[in-house]
Amino acid sequence: MKPHSLISSFNPANEPDTLASHERAEIDASTRLPVLLFFSSAIFWLLIGSLLGLISAWKMTHPWFLDQMAWLTFGRLRPAHLNAVIYGWASAAGIGVGLWLMARLCRIPLIHSKLLISAAIFWNLGVFVGVLGILAGDSRSIEWLEFPGYATPILFVAYAFIGIWAIIMFRFRKPGHVYVSQWYLFAAFLWFPWLYATANILLIWQPIQGSAQGAVNWWFAHNVLGLWFTPIGLASAYYMIPKVIGRPIHSYYLSILGFWSLALFYSWNGMHHLIGGPFPAWMISASVVASIMMFIPVVTVAINHHMTMRGHFDALKWSPTLRFTVFGAMTYTVVSLQGSSMAIPSLNTLTHFTDYTIGHAHLGLYGFFSMMMFGAMYYIVPRLTGWEWPSATAIRWHFWLVASGIILMVGSLSLGGVLQGLALYDPQVSFRSSLDYATPFRMVRGISGFLLLAGHLVFAGHFAVMLLKIGRRREGPALFAEPSKPEAATV
Amino acid sequence: MNKLPLIFLGVFLTFASSWVGLVVYPYFALGRMQPLPDEDTGGFFPPSNPGLAVAGQRVYAANGCVYCHSQQVRRAPLSTDIEKGLGPRQTVARDYLRAQPVFLGTMRTGPDLTNIGVRQPDANWHHKHLYEPQTVTDWSVMPSFRYLYRMQEIQGQPSANAVKGLSGPHAPPPGFEVVPTDEANALVAYLLSLKRNYPLPESPEPPVKK
Structure with a gap:
């Protein structure tokens, strides 16, 4: 046990866990099968999703490309891409990371793993049926909820297993403090079924009438990002950063402020997608205000993470986990402040209905969340398989391909989107100009898709080699360089 | 924050606020709106499709x-x-x-x-x-x-459609x-x-x- 400084004694809950190493190993082993199931299926959908996205991207500049068949039309590939990455990749990766963190932070071996294995099977079945349903022409064209009505109940059953399991784990956790990552996971596991059930009932099974659908749609879609992916991503950052650099989170009180302000403000954000739309003015205003208030949780978390990292940034040179996680954490700050600015009506006028929004969505879901998940996987998987990542070079390639890919994508879509927005706004400019301005930037975005897909192929290949334990066992973790502080070297 | 019931209450209430505001309110206010009768023709606005x-x-x-x-x-x-x-x-x-x-x-x-x-x-x-x-x-x-x-x-004459x-x-x-x-x-x-x-x-x- 490390000696406590006076300050850290006032901050009772700032260290992820205090387990003996044999207890940790036992807990990690108990999570192996369910977590690896979620991870491997997530990586499979990541590849499918990237490919669908890449084809959709090229179709936007080359409309004749693959236009013979109904199931390959842009209006089906695009929602298939979105749902494959949202439910197949991001949610499954998030659930996998969440399960592992829960076991570690509840400080007990994972129990009832059969529940989770069934959940993984049902979840993937649901995504599979849903994506095929979209391609077959049963898409509902309700954004983020395109899966046909026969696919969503399968996902819901899968989720119910996970929810029941989470309640059991919390119930049987070892007494002691509840670490900040657990607040976020607890909230996310509660919010998601509520969100998903509400949206399914009111939009798919018993659709409500008229423009109220738009309100429910964007309340749902924005909260899937804000109250499902974001808390899981932050839970991972709150765990990984202190773990890798070996020091506690800077401030317990900032953690509390960040958590509660996120819970309150994020849930009200959705209507900023519909500024100017057919809704009572107060609903839009409430969402604009809440979006701008997001400044508080975002800056709070940014300060907290930055102060934790301070003096340890050299660890980014050697730790893959930290490099991906810190990239994600920094992007979280950028993308959230960008999102707040896009809700200001005068700026929204420019960016609404343009590629700028698409860039923003990718920055959030990819630059923040997916990078966070990659970082967590680099930490978790060796602890489950008892086999280190075979190649630091492969991890380096993965990082640079996807980091440059996402920056190129968001950069091009943002620039092109602003030009497109200016053209769409100016009454003197024809509609054609909005296309002419956007097209070259869409080509660059198409190229960025190749970088991302290549990065994912490297990652998936590396993961497969590791899972199958091909090649010689590696001594010690795969790091980019010699750690500057060897005692803290935990990837 | 070590008391799960309190965390649960907070997590529940913050989310419920937006659920009431952005889902339940439009459900009643917009979801029950009626078309407007058009006195000149006896039809409605918006017209039925x-x-x-x-x-x-x-x-x-x-x-x-x-x-x-x-x-x-x-x-x-x-x-x-x-x-x-x-x-x-x-x-x-x-x-x-x-x-x-x-x-x-x-x-x-x-x-x-x-x-x-x-x-x-x-x-x-x-x-x-x-x-x-x-x-x-x-x-x-x-x-x-x-x-x-x-x-x-x-076949013979071109189709009308x-x-x-x-x-x-x-x-x-x-x-x-x-x-x-x-x-x-x-x-x-x-x-x-x-x-x-x-x-x-x-x-x-x-x-x-x-």
Whole structure:
């Protein structure tokens, strides 16, 4: 046990866990099968999703490309891409990371793993049926909820297993403090079924009438990002950063402020997608205000993470986990402040209905969340398989391909989107100009898709080699360089 | 924060607030709105749609038109939608009572379709445009929806519903014709039904700018 400084004694809950190493190993082993199931299926959908996205991207500049068949039309590939990455990749990766963190932070071996294995099977079945349903022409064209009505109940059953399991784990956790990552996971596991059930009932099974659908749609879609992916991503950052650099989170009180302000403000954000739309003015205003208030949780978390990292940034040179996680954490700050600015009506006028929004969505879901998940996987998987990542070079390639890919994508879509927005706004400019301005930037975005897909192929290949334990066992973790502080070297 | 019941309460209440505000409130306030009776004709605003147009909404959804085409006209000065000719007035909640689902849209990769039935009332124009968009507008990035049409040999007289004026690389060779499937007919009926040119008291037409 490390000696406590006076300050850290006032901050009772700032260290992820205090387990003996044999207890940790036992807990990690108990999570192996369910977590690896979620991870491997997530990586499979990541590849499918990237490919669908890449084809959709090229179709936007080359409309004749693959236009013979109904199931390959842009209006089906695009929602298939979105749902494959949202439910197949991001949610499954998030659930996998969440399960592992829960076991570690509840400080007990994972129990009832059969529940989770069934959940993984049902979840993937649901995504599979849903994506095929979209391609077959049963898409509902309700954004983020395109899966046909026969696919969503399968996902819901899968989720119910996970929810029941989470309640059991919390119930049987070892007494002691509840670490900040657990607040976020607890909230996310509660919010998601509520969100998903509400949206399914009111939009798919018993659709409500008229423009109220738009309100429910964007309340749902924005909260899937804000109250499902974001808390899981932050839970991972709150765990990984202190773990890798070996020091506690800077401030317990900032953690509390960040958590509660996120819970309150994020849930009200959705209507900023519909500024100017057919809704009572107060609903839009409430969402604009809440979006701008997001400044508080975002800056709070940014300060907290930055102060934790301070003096340890050299660890980014050697730790893959930290490099991906810190990239994600920094992007979280950028993308959230960008999102707040896009809700200001005068700026929204420019960016609404343009590629700028698409860039923003990718920055959030990819630059923040997916990078966070990659970082967590680099930490978790060796602890489950008892086999280190075979190649630091492969991890380096993965990082640079996807980091440059996402920056190129968001950069091009943002620039092109602003030009497109200016053209769409100016009454003197024809509609054609909005296309002419956007097209070259869409080509660059198409190229960025190749970088991302290549990065994912490297990652998936590396993961497969590791899972199958091909090649010689590696001594010690795969790091980019010699750690500057060897005692803290935990990837 | 070590007390789970307290965390649960907070997590529940913060989320419930937005659920009440953005889901339950519109459920009652917008979800129960009624069409406005038109005293002159005994009809309603918005008018009810023919059955074929209702079926056309499903084709519109299945093929993802909403990812490029919005269906909303916003007021000035928030937008220049009215000045750009998307419609004579702002669209309001009542305009969407007949829509299922509601295709408000979030992208304008293609033009807004709120009033496409007013701008292009000709069914053959729509068929031609869906079959080979680039022959109608050479710079269009809309994909072809040829798969909603059938090419067949002309048996005796050409079919009455054959698409006229096709000239692109996918135009039928001599002796052949292109006819719309039921899905294409439904989709075009739906597009023709998109007209928000009736009056609503809650959305007066602003004076036309010179």
